[in-house]
Amino acid sequence: MLSNLSSSLPPGLALIGERWSPGIGDPSVIGWLTVVAYFGCFWLCLRAKRSAKAASAPRRVQMAWLILAVGTFLLGINKQLDLQTFLTQVGKDMAKEGGWYRDRRVVQVWFIRGILVAGTAALLAGGWAMREHLRHFLLPGIGAVFIVSFVMIRASSFHHVDGFLSSAPGGLRMNWLLELGGIGLMARGAWIFPRPTGQHPTRNSGA
Numbered sequence: 001m002l003s004n005l006s007s008s009l010p011p012g013l014a015l016i017g018e019r020w021s022p023g024i025g026d027p028s029v030i031g032w033l034t035v036v037a038y039f040g041c042f043w044l045c046l047r048a049k050r051s052a053k054a055a056s057a058p059r060r061v062q063m064a065w066l067i068l069a070v071g072t073f074l075l076g077i078n079k080q081l082d083l084q085t086f087l088t089q090v091g092k093d094m095a096k097e098g099g100w101y102r103d104r105r106v107v108q109v110w111f112i113r114g115i116l117v118a119g120t121a122a123l124l125a126g127g128w129a130m131r132e133h134l135r136h137f138l139l140p141g142i143g144a145v146f147i148v149s150f151v152m153i154r155a156s157s158f159h160h161v162d163g164f165l166s167s168a169p170g171g172l173r174m175n176w177l178l179e180l181g182g183i184g185l186m187a188r189g190a191w192i193f194p195r196p197t198g199q200h201p202t203r204n205s206g207a
Helices: 001-005 011-014 029-054 060-082 083-097 101-129 131-155 159-166 176-189
Strands: none
Touching: 011 176, 029 060, 029 176, 060 131, 060 176, 131 176
16 A cells, blocks of 8 residues: 555655655764754854844845854754755656666766856855955855755765765765865854954943
8 A cells, every 4th residue: 555655656755665764864973973063053153143133234144144044954954864865866766767877977977067066156146245244254155055065966976976975084084074164164154253342342441
């Protein structure tokens, strides 16, 4: 009965309960450390958003921090749900059904190129939109684009990319360094975002 029900569902939904199910994607210490880093970055971005509001910063500045906060929160959840594995399997099924599975490497290469171009375009567009506040959003912007591009490229399941991400120079896997590095850039940018001046009186304020 379940098999008949699965066959009547769209390709993506039919995977749930068969070849993919929600669970802990990376139970290692580094995996949980990355989750903590995501949620820590979420808190810092939320604090920066509140600081921007308290300082009556432009609405676009407040919205930028809110978007970054929501994004890091969702990425923290996705880190252990491993939704990119689900997307990878959906892509494989589509390739097999479409008859182009043998040529998937070409599609993967173009997919990665598209992600890199889109990431660069997003960084440039964000930089232009926030050009008056670039000193506050350069690090978070680079970190955000970097993390999203990393997650999407990893979801492409390209063999050579997987081999690179799984390599461990000095005992540290590249995917750990790259992902945590992107989170670190975002967290650093949120940490140094100025608090309202009223919260930091100068030495001469009482004179």
